[in-house]
Amino acid sequence: MALPTELLRRRTSCGPSKTLPTTTRPAPTSHTSSFSARPSSTLTPPILPDKAFTKPESTISVPPDLESQSRTSTSSTSSSTTLEEVQEAMAAAALTYSAFTPFQRISIIIICSLSALISPLSATLYVPALPAVAESLGVSFSKVNLTITSYLILQGLSPSIWASVGESLGRKLLYVTLLTVYIGACIGLAITNEYGVVVGLRALQALGSAPAVALGAGVISDLIHVSERGKYTSNFMALAGIGTAFGPVLGGVLAQYAGWHSIFIFLASLGGFVCIMIFVFVPETQRSHVGDGSLPSRKITQPLVPWLKCKAVKRVDEDGNRVEPMQKGLHLDLMGPIRVLREKDMICCVLYAGFCFMVWQMQMVSTSSQYSQKYGLGEMQIGLTYIATGVGSLFGSIVTGRILQHDYEKQLVWETDHDIVNSKDDDSILHVQGAKKEVEYIERARIWSLRYPTALYILTVIGFGWSIEYNAHIAVPICLSFLFGALNTSILAAFSTLIIDLFETSSFAATASLNLSRCILSAAGTSAVEPLIKSVGMGWCFTIMAGFIICSTPLALAEYRYGSKWRCQRIAREKAAARQRGELRSADMAEVEKRAGGTTS
Known part of the structure; x- marks a missing residue:
């Protein structure tokens, strides 16, 4: 397949026309021999960039007969980038993206990922217990299904509601607030036998649990560079799927051997454990509050045990004044x-x-x-x-x-x-x-x-x-x-x-x-x-x-x-x-x- 001349004559840009400085690539050393330059035909996406993205002026000298050359012959030149060069660039970008150490980043994500289990478990643990709930409350199956409907409605709306204040509160404070609401709802569900209370508390339970997935995705965005974000997001999203799949099994066991109230005792315990872990160990990560993690955070968001806390750098502005933690007032943006x-x-x-x-x-x-x-x-x-x-x-x-x-x-x-x-x-x-x-x-x-x-x-x-x-x-x-x-x-x-x-x-x-x-x-x-x-x-x-x-x-x-x-x-x-x-x-x-x-x- 011939190499399109238009692609090499123009450079993609979304802003004003500008030319990159010429970069001289050193010749690969002997230890890079295992990463030999691949033919560019294996790297070319099937749909090439639009002319709308390209610069009108040529900045690369293209031989007249380039269109007749194959991609293999083009990539065989010494200017081809090896996989090792790309991996080194990605590693450098990932290392400097956040001031947290790799161990701290992984530990924070693991703790926050536990909250991703709460929302699917809250939805699926309850399903096998519906007959027992209907019998205990003395209502029909159609009425007890409203407890699921109320949960689903708030499950869809609550992330949008909390997102309106999430930028103001920061990740950690929002986590603690959500889990506190969730734990209170679970405790109420564990002790009540009133149908109307169950419907209302199920909605409150969704209000506190559903935003955890969106909030965890925000934490990954704070800590992980785009080059490594795919594998972290995939593993994070898997927890929600596992909770959805295994929830009915665990819910059926709890409902059969300990009664339907035990489901909410288990969920309250899980929520309490995650809340304590976040409150004690997790620092603030939101980049609009602490930058890459090196800016000092507000005292209310600092962890009790600073194992996962990044050492704050005392920064000064142009006038020599110390940069203080970013203080943000509560801003409500429901339309965000x-x-x-x-x-x-x-x-x-x-x-x-x-x-x-x-x-x-x-x-x-x-x-x-x-x-x-x-x-x-x-x-x-x-x-x-x-x-x-x-x-x-x-x-x-x-x-x-x-x-x-x-x-x-x-x-x-x-x-x-x-x-x-x-x-x-x-x-x-x-x-x-x-x-x-x-x-x-x-x-x-x-x-x-x-x-x-x-x-x-x-x-x-x-x-x-x-x-x-x-x-x-x-x-x-x-x-x-x-x-x-x-x-x-x-x-x-x-x-x-x-x-x-x-x-x-x-x-x-x-x-x-x-x-x-x-x-x-x-x-x-x-x-x-x-x-x-x-x-x-x-x-x-x-x-x-x-x-x-x-x-x-x-x-x-x-x-x-x-x-x-x-x-x-x-x-x-x-x-x-x-x-x-x-x-x-x-x-x-x-x-x-x-x-x-x-x-x-």
Whole structure:
């Protein structure tokens, strides 16, 4: 395949035209022989950059006959970037991204990741106990289902509500506040036998637990550089899938042997343990409060045991005055998550990931009734079948993390060889041995690997429905449930990582928007799955669901193709608005000084 001359003649940029300084790459030493330069044909994405992103002036001398040369011959020159150079650049960028040590970063993420278990466990532990709850409260099954409805409604809304104050409170203070609300709701549920109180406390429980996933994604964004963020986000998201899969098993055991109140005693204990760990050990990480971690934080957010605390650097401004901790007043911005949804790239990401997650939730909800009716399984046996989904989620997260890391490195090699300019400030495109530190086309690095999981996910959805329709051996739908969990987690982890990459400064609000979209679509899907199965059967029901995924796939393709353009346009608007706000503030200050001078005279 011929190498397009247009790509080498122009450099990608979202800002004013500028030329990178020439960087001389040293010749690879003997220890780099194992990382020989790859042919660039293996590194080239199938869709090349648009002309809208390229500079009009040529800065690279291109021979007239370059179009007739193959990519292999081009990459064989000494200027090709080796994988080792890229890995060294990524390691340098990751090391300087945060002042916390690698041990401190991993420890903080592990502690905060425990909170990601709370929300799915709160939803799924309760499901096997519904008959016992209805009998204990003396209400019908339709009424006891309202306790689930109230939880789902607040589960979708609460991240958006808390995101409005999250930037003001900081990560740690918001964690402690949320977990305190959650623990209080669990204690109330553990001692009450009133139906109305249960409905209200379930909503309060969701208010305190649901934002934990979005908040954890924000912590990862604070501590982990974009080059390593994929594997951390994948492992973090896997905990939510494991909680969803294993929750019914644990809930059935607790409800059967200790009563339904014991479920909330267990959840209160788990919430209390996580809250104590965060309060005692975890420092503040939000970059708008402590920068890279080296700025001193407010006393209220400092950990009691400073093992994981980064040593604060005493910084001074230009006048020699000490830089104090950033003090922020409480700022309520309820429209923040909604504003994020107005962006084209965000809409494509949340809708596609939301439809895939909706189909998975529909499979989780319909499984119990179908296994009971078609295969005659009991409650405990049905709970055990969910283990396959949990193991699949764990497997999918581990594999996806490695794939995202590999695709990022491959994209970085390709962009370095073709001298692609990063759309961020010049500081973000510093070179180490000629290799860039960050990828410009981050959309392609995250989405390219999903082409096979998406196709396999569609086939799995169809196969699962028809295997139950024709009463295939129970092992068939259980194995397909494993694929359900693995493939859905892969898609969700990739797009969750991409959303954090696109909205680094507002990752909490962006992840809350994703959660809101997922919950709304899942609520609609789970309420319609049983009537749809009764109308057309299990096979055609999931065939229709596969059709939803197929119809939403162009959204992912649009983000892959045009996401960089939309992102650059959004960054340009934000910079223009920031400049305008600065000019207005300068004009206001000049007017104030003018009036003050007139009054004095």
